[in-house]
Structures are given as structure tokens and as C-alpha cells.
Amino acid sequence: xxxxxxxxxxxxxxxxxxxxxxxxxxxxDRVPTKWVAGIGTGVFLAVTAAFGGLETVEAVSLPxxxxxxxxxxxxxxxxxxxxVLIDELxxxxxxxxxxxxxxxxxxDAENLWDEPLPTTPGYSLSxxxxxxxxxxxxxxxxxxxxxxxxxxxxxxxxxxxxxxAWVVPADRHAAGDELRVVLNDETLFTGTAVISGQYWDxxxxxxxxxxxxxxxxxxxxxxxxxxxxxx
Amino acid sequence: MRRWAxxxxxxxxxxxxxxTALVTPDDAEAERPFSVPVEIGDRGEGRNLAVTVTGIxxxxxxxxxxxxxxxxxxxxxLEAAAVQSDLRATLSHATLSVDGRTYRASERPPxxxxxxxxxVGVPRSGSIAFELPEEALGDDVAVLSLGLEADPRLDSLIExxxxxxxxxxxxxxxxxxxxxxx
Amino acid sequence: MTVDALTNRRGWWRRNALPLVGVAxxxxxxxxxxxxxxxxxxxxGQATQPVVAxxxxxxxxxGAVWGPAEIEVVDPGAEFEAPAGSQVxxxxxxxDPGAHAVTCHxxxxxxxxxxxxEWSDATFDIGWSPAPxxxxxxxxxxxxxxxxxxxxxxxxxxxxxxxxxxxxPNALPRFxxxxxxx
Numbered sequence: 001x002x003x004x005x006x007x008x009x010x011x012x013x014x015x016x017x018x019x020x021x022x023x024x025x026x027x028x029d030r031v032p033t034k035w036v037a038g039i040g041t042g043v044f045l046a047v048t049a050a051f052g053g054l055e056t057v058e059a060v061s062l063p064x065x066x067x068x069x070x071x072x073x074x075x076x077x078x079x080x081x082x083x084v085l086i087d088e089l090x091x092x093x094x095x096x097x098x099x100x101x102x103x104x105x106x107x108d109a110e111n112l113w114d115e116p117l118p119t120t121p122g123y124s125l126s127x128x129x130x131x132x133x134x135x136x137x138x139x140x141x142x143x144x145x146x147x148x149x150x151x152x153x154x155x156x157x158x159x160x161x162x163x164x165a166w167v168v169p170a171d172r173h174a175a176g177d178e179l180r181v182v183l184n185d186e187t188l189f190t191g192t193a194v195i196s197g198q199y200w201d202x203x204x205x206x207x208x209x210x211x212x213x214x215x216x217x218x219x220x221x222x223x224x225x226x227x228x229x230x231x
Numbered sequence: 232m233r234r235w236a237x238x239x240x241x242x243x244x245x246x247x248x249x250x251t252a253l254v255t256p257d258d259a260e261a262e263r264p265f266s267v268p269v270e271i272g273d274r275g276e277g278r279n280l281a282v283t284v285t286g287i288x289x290x291x292x293x294x295x296x297x298x299x300x301x302x303x304x305x306x307x308x309l310e311a312a313a314v315q316s317d318l319r320a321t322l323s324h325a326t327l328s329v330d331g332r333t334y335r336a337s338e339r340p341p342x343x344x345x346x347x348x349x350x351v352g353v354p355r356s357g358s359i360a361f362e363l364p365e366e367a368l369g370d371d372v373a374v375l376s377l378g379l380e381a382d383p384r385l386d387s388l389i390e391x392x393x394x395x396x397x398x399x400x401x402x403x404x405x406x407x408x409x410x411x412x413x
Numbered sequence: 414m415t416v417d418a419l420t421n422r423r424g425w426w427r428r429n430a431l432p433l434v435g436v437a438x439x440x441x442x443x444x445x446x447x448x449x450x451x452x453x454x455x456x457x458g459q460a461t462q463p464v465v466a467x468x469x470x471x472x473x474x475x476g477a478v479w480g481p482a483e484i485e486v487v488d489p490g491a492e493f494e495a496p497a498g499s500q501v502x503x504x505x506x507x508x509d510p511g512a513h514a515v516t517c518h519x520x521x522x523x524x525x526x527x528x529x530x531e532w533s534d535a536t537f538d539i540g541w542s543p544a545p546x547x548x549x550x551x552x553x554x555x556x557x558x559x560x561x562x563x564x565x566x567x568x569x570x571x572x573x574x575x576x577x578x579x580x581x582p583n584a585l586p587r588f589x590x591x592x593x594x595x
Contacts, residue, residue, distance in 0.1 A: 352530065413498060
């Protein structure tokens, strides 16, 4: 609403601060604005240099595990047992093109949460076990070691041996190479608004391990429960 | 007089607001499934699902159609039918709750009623298998929940309460082949 | 409270009578329009508006003439034995496409009274083999008249009256409901 005509207009009080702060304007006018960009750049470079410059940041040192050692968090107990290079592994749900092979990790997993966990891409084991060289590449095939059930659910407190498979260029790895595997911890979130229930997300590296890659050629032993038992 | 009336009114409104906030159900409560409790052997009927659990067995190993696996396993034999429509009528929710943990029916057996299609008014029979840790079978309280949607919110759930510890444990149990019940 | 204050208060209501009436009308109208809009959008994708053919009669729908629909209890043959308490019913719907070929899904069978139960095609489940010239839907048909024949597995307690319902995807939310002569 408009102020009623005849009320005193607050002209006087405004005029006073105008005069009082005139010196600020005067000082600001003398600042050489051309320098501002230069000074800013200099400060940025100095701060960057103080933190180590543009050099790659050294990874926070993670606990080193060896093959067969268990990694435990609130969601899962994971034991990476073997790393295997094989020509093809349709049982794990992966198909290879010529010039490709399958890199498979054989992992014992136990669900330590109180709800069943899916192993489909983006969930539980898929986000927990990653290759250090290519941590964004989730396994393309996940299946049980014993009966080759694809993308099995992990029931609370039930141990399962799972095969995680990645398709890799045939010449990337060789027998005896060291494969570095990162094990992530995830955080439990409670859904809000349109998301209902609880879910694990935000994988953060928690441990790292090195395994020697075995090459089993066209071998069938990966899909068999007890490799080499009859030999 | 006006002052105390206003104070009283204000206090009453604050108390009423507090009471309303207190009795407002939270999301989980507001979306809770409609439970239909039923005994073993009795028919339970929900929105579009009618189930009779005909038996519950505990075993060290489970087998069907050449597949077998060490457990322990809890095998639920049941008859199930759709009630109103067979569109999207699959037995997609099957969980077992024991001691604060929830187990989901196993997708491992090659033949199981879990996620199978149901017919309207003509029951099918078969088994559902739960792969459990040893301690779950020793517990005194378990709740079996069966429903049509994997997401059970706001739909009927047929629920059977039973005592796993009283079940006779057998070495190997064969799942029933899924088929028409009669 | 003085008399003056009271008259003042009544005065406020009277002064704002028009806006108040406006609020009283517009507020419910807003919710009404939004709800109608949302439901309308939802229903427009669902089979909600039946185009009904009378029992034993036919109806024009999507430029074609559908019906009269007939159902028949059949012996499914040696391949399949109907479970106890059920029978196999086939429905036949003659279709005259007219000038253009028509599209439709496999028809469903519905009880038109009681719970309005609905059955989908069970031809495959019961291993029933229709004659070579009997079609399950409007797929790959031209402008020549043809007959759709589908088998349903129906419990004996479903005694009708029945209707055969046909959905033509482009016609939604309209669909053909062909009542069957009892």
C-alpha cells in the first residue's frame, strides 16, 4: 500500500549516512582494479602450491590384505580368494568377443545386515569389490560358484561363494601378474520423500589387496565347486 | 477475563497440535501392508491372493529336478491362487522374519512357487525355499509373509506365525513340483 | 469484550463477504480440477470406457464389427486334464475389420457380476491347440473377416454371466465389451 499523503517522508536520516560513508567510495575508486585478477591468481597458485600443487594426491594408505583375508564392514564380510583369467565364462553371465577374456574373482560373501541384499549391478558386492586399475568398472557378471545362479541374493548370515566377472582385453593380464583389488565400505541410508526403506550407497575404499592372477585357459574348473580335488 | 481466555485458548491449541503430531502415523506406518494372519492348513485371502500353507519343513539340504544344495533350508509347501484377476498375479513377495532379520525366498531352486504366475480361482501348489543360517531354525518365533508385489506396501500380506524350533529336521527335503493343486 | 468490538468483528466478515465466498468456491474447485485432471490422465491410459455389445449381438468399434461373442465349455484333449473344480472354456469372437486392418490384444474373459473376476488367455498353459485358422488376437490380419479363438481355465464356481473384452491399444481408454448370451 502507498503511504498516506502528508506523513513525514524519511529524507533527512538518509542524507546523513550518505555523507558519512563518502570516504569509502573515494578509497574504492583508488583501488587499481586491473590488479585484482592478478592478485587473485597469485593467491590461488600460492594456496595450490602449499597443498602440493597439481601433483597427483597420494592415496590415503589403506589396510593391505592378502588373498583369503576377510574384510568386514557393517554390510558384508568379504573374502577375496582367487583371481582367475579364463577364456569365457557364460555361467557367470558374461559373453566375450574375439580378443577378449574374462577376469574373475572368487569371493566368499556373508551378509551382515538384517535384510537380504541383491548382487545386481550397483548393489552390495558389485559396489564393494572393485579393480584398483579401473574402480568404476562394476563386474559384468555375478553368479554363485556352486550352482551358477545369476545375481543371487545374499541372505542375512548365510555364507555364499560368488564369482564376479569382468570382460577384459585378452592381452591386459597374464598369469602371475599382480591384480590389485579395492574393497569398499558403504553407508546405510534411510530413504526420504519418494524413496522408501533403507539402502546402502556411497562406496568408499576401505582396504586394498594384491592377488596373483591364475590363468586357467579354457578351463572349466572355475564353475566346479572344488578345483583340482580329483587330481 | 479476555486475557485468561486467550491464554487458555492458545494453550489448548498448542496441546491439540502436539497431540495431532503425536498420533500422526509415520510414512512406514501409513504405508503398512494389510496383514492377513492365518494358521498352517487354513486358507488366507487378501486383495488378489488366496494362500493355504499346507506344510513347513526344515532340512539340511534341499533338492528338486537334479538341483541340490546344502542349507539349512526351510521349505514351505503351499497352494495359491489369484482371487480377482490373473494380470500381474505372481507370488513375488515371500519373506521369513526371524529375530529381527528378514530372509527372502531363494531364487536358487529351478522350480519353485516363488515369483510364479497364479490363476484366478484355480489353485496351484508347490514349494518355496528359504536358505537360512543355523540359528534361525533354532528360534521360537518366525513369521512367513506372502504377497503379490515385491514391494508389499499397502497391499495384503498373508502371514503365518510358527515356531521353527519345533520342526523335525530332516537330512534332505525335496521341493514339490509346481503344478495344479488338484 | 465490548459491544463495539463485536460489531467490528461482524463487520469484517460482512466487508469481506465477496472474497470469502470466492475462497469457499475456488479452494474446493482447485482441488477438484487437479484431481479430475490427474485421474483423467491415468484413466485415459486404462481400459475404462467399455463399448458394449448386447448379449448375442455385435458392436462397431475402431471401424470394425466385433461379435457376437460365444463361449463354450470344451474338452481340452488328451494333452491336458482340467484340475478338479475347473473347466476349459473357449471364447470365439468373429471380427469384420471393414476398410482397414484392426489391432487388438488377446481377449480376456470377465464375469460381469459379483467380484467381476477376469481371466487371461490360458491356451499355452493348458496345451490346447486351436485349429490353424483360429487366431489368438488381431496380429497380422488384413481386411478379411476372421475369428479370434482363445481358451480360458475357469473355476466351476464361475457361472457367469460373462463378457469377452478386447483392447485395441490405439482406442484406449475405450475397449470392446461383448456380452455373452447366458
